[in-house]
Amino acid sequence: MPKLGLPIWRKRGRRCAAALIALLAAAPLLTGCGTGLRLPDDGRRTVVTTFTVLADMTRAVSGGVLPVESIIKPGAEVHGYEPTPSDMLSAARADVVLDNGLGLESWFQQFVQRSEARHVTLSRGVEPIPIRAAGQQGAPNPHAWMSPRNAKSYVANIRDALTRIEPAHAETFRRNAADYTRRIDEIEQYLRTELGKLPEQQRALVTCEGAFSYLARDVGLREDYLWPVNSDSEGTPQQIKNTTRLVRDQRVPAVFCESTVNDKAQQQVAAETGARMGGTLYVDSLSEPGGPVPTYLDLLRHDAETIVGGLSGGAR
Template identity: 60%
Template sequence: MPKKASVLGVVAGLAVIAPLLAACTGDRAPAGDRPVVLTTFTVLADIAENVAGDHLEVRSITKAGAEIHGYEPTPGDIAKASEADLILDNGLNLELWFSQFVESVDVPHVVVSEGVDVLDISEDAYAGTPNPHAWMSPASAQLYVDNMVEAFSDLEPEHADDFRANGDAYKAQLQDIQDELVGELAALPENERALVTCEGAFSYLARDAGLTEAYIWPVNAEQQATPQQIAATIEFVRDNDVPAVFCESTVSDRPMQQVVEATGATFGGTLYVDSLSEEGGPVPTYLDLLRHDVDTIVAALTGGDR
């Protein structure tokens, strides 16, 4: 969810560059011999690369480490869009900054979260709207893969069998991570089956693992970590004897450190959600991201070393 001020700025900027987008797409030039698939962020790009194999060139608008919610498109993004043969986005209101961008480009567009069992945000200004972080569920991510297989097969029918085989192999790896998550946490007592994070970005993963989710703020917003939000999180951790709490890589963990100081809970570590790291970093691929988060959560909640 973007900040309100950012949304207004993006809309104004897109009103200026929309005619340029339309002009660019009319003269689209291929990048090499492979069709170009453009995704909105690095997680989707990595999944798409695994499904596409060598048949498609996959690009991401945002770079590794970027905050996806409040991203503001740049003139350089126009060139990327003008070269694309297919655009993939997450949907579920994640990329509100991208909606008018897509509408201004004459390129096929697929929302890869289509078919996911959507969870709604339950608090604050965004209550009742979809929680966009469905890719954080290894089970839901398998639907992302299916949607990509279908979209890529429509784009390049001659490689449909390869896309399907790649997708099946990738879904098997996702299922392994899902089974590991559920199995490793199965023995936790009820009061310790809680996932407390800075942002409510883990609703889908918590549902998969049978964990109660708690967080300081539901989505990234202009004002984060109010005293009331921190106090409510402290109360939850105390009441449930939660052994460890976490925070995401793209936000400051200072509010959660206040919870740690007030409750004696352990800071369990940094979790990754919206972006992969650079090559050589802790989560250069989506599977690495899931494994890192699952290992971090399991080790902190069970007190084990992984």
């Protein structure tokens, strides 16, 4: 994945944000620029999120009351996304903008600080897990939505944000949020029950990138990975050597890789240790409607079933 921690990216992000902020004053002249975000013009209040997972969660809580759009489209990489002027102008016209926070959308922060749109960070209230990597001491792992426990905090924050801009529909938002939370609970319970059937030695989640720290913590999995979040090196010989030793020494039955990264290094770990490739996990983006994870609940369910299947002897 592109590296948020690299100085060149921070500088580029600042330049990009500054240029886009300047363009806000020229909105009437630029509404046709780019092919990005388009908000409906039917008089309703509108909601914009930074990426597809948050948009889907918000649509579930809104239940069609409010239009919800994502700046980033399905399949796109959230870490290194470069918003178009059209994206940012549309976001500026929204009634509320929802982001993840925890350092995920560094490309968005300068805009948020200067925009008049209401802004809500959905990871508010989540206990951060620090990234285990040199040079990133204290930086939080941003993938908090991958934990069903944290997801319920996201849902509550979405419910409250929508209620503030559309209080007449507060009961609808409350009811939808409660139903959505129950469905998240069902997936979490499935994962806990199935993992509880495995011998302790098999309860290890080894992935390409360290995007599952929150999930591993909450469901009792030992976590390891080839490279940490926002690493400036991915799949290096030393990372492969270290992970190979760990998988062999701890007799980890299966290893996994995320959909947005190359699994070549993890394939090598599997070949050298005899571990299975447990399957592809989804993290940062939903798929198109006909794909494997068109909704956030599908993403959670897919990953839960893939992890259980891989560690218990199957593979997806």
